[in-house]
Each structure stands twice: as C-alpha cells, then as structure tokens.
Amino acid sequence: MYETNVGAGLPLIDTIKLLHLSGENITRIKGVFSGTLSYVFNNFSLRGDKFSTIINEALEKGYTEPDPREDLSGNDVARKLLILARELDLINEFDDISIQNLVPENLLEVSKSEFLSRLEELDEEYQKIKENQEPGHVLRYVGDLHGDLQKDKGELDVKLVSVPATSALGQLKGSDSIFEIYTESYGENPIVIMGAGAGAKVTARGVFGDILRVSETK
Numbered sequence: 001m002y003e004t005n006v007g008a009g010l011p012l013i014d015t016i017k018l019l020h021l022s023g024e025n026i027t028r029i030k031g032v033f034s035g036t037l038s039y040v041f042n043n044f045s046l047r048g049d050k051f052s053t054i055i056n057e058a059l060e061k062g063y064t065e066p067d068p069r070e071d072l073s074g075n076d077v078a079r080k081l082l083i084l085a086r087e088l089d090l091i092n093e094f095d096d097i098s099i100q101n102l103v104p105e106n107l108l109e110v111s112k113s114e115f116l117s118r119l120e121e122l123d124e125e126y127q128k129i130k131e132n133q134e135p136g137h138v139l140r141y142v143g144d145l146h147g148d149l150q151k152d153k154g155e156l157d158v159k160l161v162s163v164p165a166t167s168a169l170g171q172l173k174g175s176d177s178i179f180e181i182y183t184e185s186y187g188e189n190p191i192v193i194m195g196a197g198a199g200a201k202v203t204a205r206g207v208f209g210d211i212l213r214v215s216e217t218k
Contacts, residue, residue: 006033006080010195012179016087019191025184026088029145032169032178033080035196036063036071037141039175041160044130045138051126052119059116063175067112072102074141074158081143081156088145090154100159102141133162140169168192 006012019026032038036058044054055072058064064071078097085092101108104122107115130139140163147155163169172178172194180190 006083007177007179010193012193013087015193019183020088026149026181027184028182029084030142030180032140032172033077033143034071034141035175035177038172038177039063041139041141042172050123052123055119069103069115074099074101077143077158081145081158085145085154085156088149092153092156097156097158136165137162138165138170
C-alpha cells in the first residue's frame with residue numbers, strides 16, 4: 001500500500017482509484033505534494049527571513065530529508081506525480097517528467113555538510129524570485145499532471161510557480177499538502193484534498209492505516 005508515499009496518509013489514492021474505476025474522466029491533478037517544500041515556501045512567501053533560514057528551520061523540525069537537496073531537487077514530488085499517473089493507467093516513465101531542480105548546479109555534487117554550510121548562496125536568487133512576483137502572489141512548488149489523460153501518456157511538470165494568495169494553493173498553511181483533482185463531471189471546480197503533508201506522526205499514522213488495510217484483505 002502506498003497511500004502514505006504520496007499524501008502522508010490523506011485519502012488521495014483511494015479517491016482517485018474510485019473515480020477512475022467508476023468511469024469518471026479525470027482531466028488533471030495538480031497541487032503541492034511535498035510537505036517539506038510546502039513549509040519552505042509558505043513561510044518564505046509570508047516572512048522576511050532568508051531562504052536559507054527557512055531551509056534550516058525545516059531541517060531542524062525534521063520535515064526535510066537528512067540532505068535537503070533530496071527535497072529541493074524535485075525528485076520526491078516527481079515520484080509522487082508518477083504514482084498518480086500510473087493510477088490513471090498512464091504509461092509515463094520518470095524520464096518523461098519535466099522537473100525544476102531548486103539546487104544551483106554548482107552545489108549538486110558537493111558533500112552534504114558543504115551544501116549546508118553554503119546554503120546562503122541560494123538567498124539572493126530566491127529573494128529576487130519572490131520580489132519579482134505580481135502583487136498579492138505567493139510562491140508554491142507544484143506537481144501538475146495534465147494533457148489528454150485519455151491517451152497513453154500525460155504531461156508531467158514539477159516546478160516553482162507564483163499563484164494568487166487568495167487561491168486554494170495560495171492559502172496553504174504550515175506544512176500542509178493540497179491535491180486538486182479536476183474531472184469532466186465537476187468541470188472547473190476540482191475535488192480538493194488538503195491536510196498535513198509532513199512530520200513523523202502523520203506519516204506513522206498513514207503507514208499504520210495501510211497496515212490495517214492489508215490485514216483486512218487477508
């Protein structure tokens with residue numbers, strides 16, 4: 001069972017499976033899939049602190065992987081997006097995903113300790129990105145499965161975007177994740193699933209829930 005892998009135990013996979021099996025035409029799945037990057041950009045967008053300060057904060061709270069580059073690379077979000085694509089019987093592979101890596105190229109190959117000691121090198125770039133947004137906008141790192149999902153393959157994008165602070169994505173708080181499921185029947189109004197996306201407790205609860213599901217099938 002892998003409900004916890006994608007949404008930290010939120011009822012996401014079950015919902016998508018039920019919609020898909022019932023013949024509902026899912027046209028798009030979009031959202032903030034990483035509780036870690038949710039925390040980073042929710043706080044960075046609202047506070048005056050440096051980008052590196054927020055990263056270190058997330059690391060201390062246990063939200064990031066031991067090496068934050070695993071989160072900042074976008075690979076975690078990409079893997080989750082691929083799982084959702086497979087749930088819709090798409091035959092996409094990891095190489096099909098367009099991923100915006102948030103780590104500067106000169107810091108990709110250095111040791112973890114050196115990367116952490118040089119985190120402040122990210123500050124200027126992300127401060128510029130923050131300041132160059134339209135008024136009333138915030139930054140979010142999103143996964144987006146779109147295109148003609150009735151074909152063999154969909155389009156998969158993982159990238160940093162600027163969204164209105166009043167939008168569903170823009171109103172995200174803390175380390176919450178959000179998934180917007182667009183379907184033919186619901187039109188422009190997506191099914192929205194939102195909740196805690198990071199942390200040991202919610203992850204443990206999700207894994208325990210999957211164990212219970214497995215036990216019920218025996």
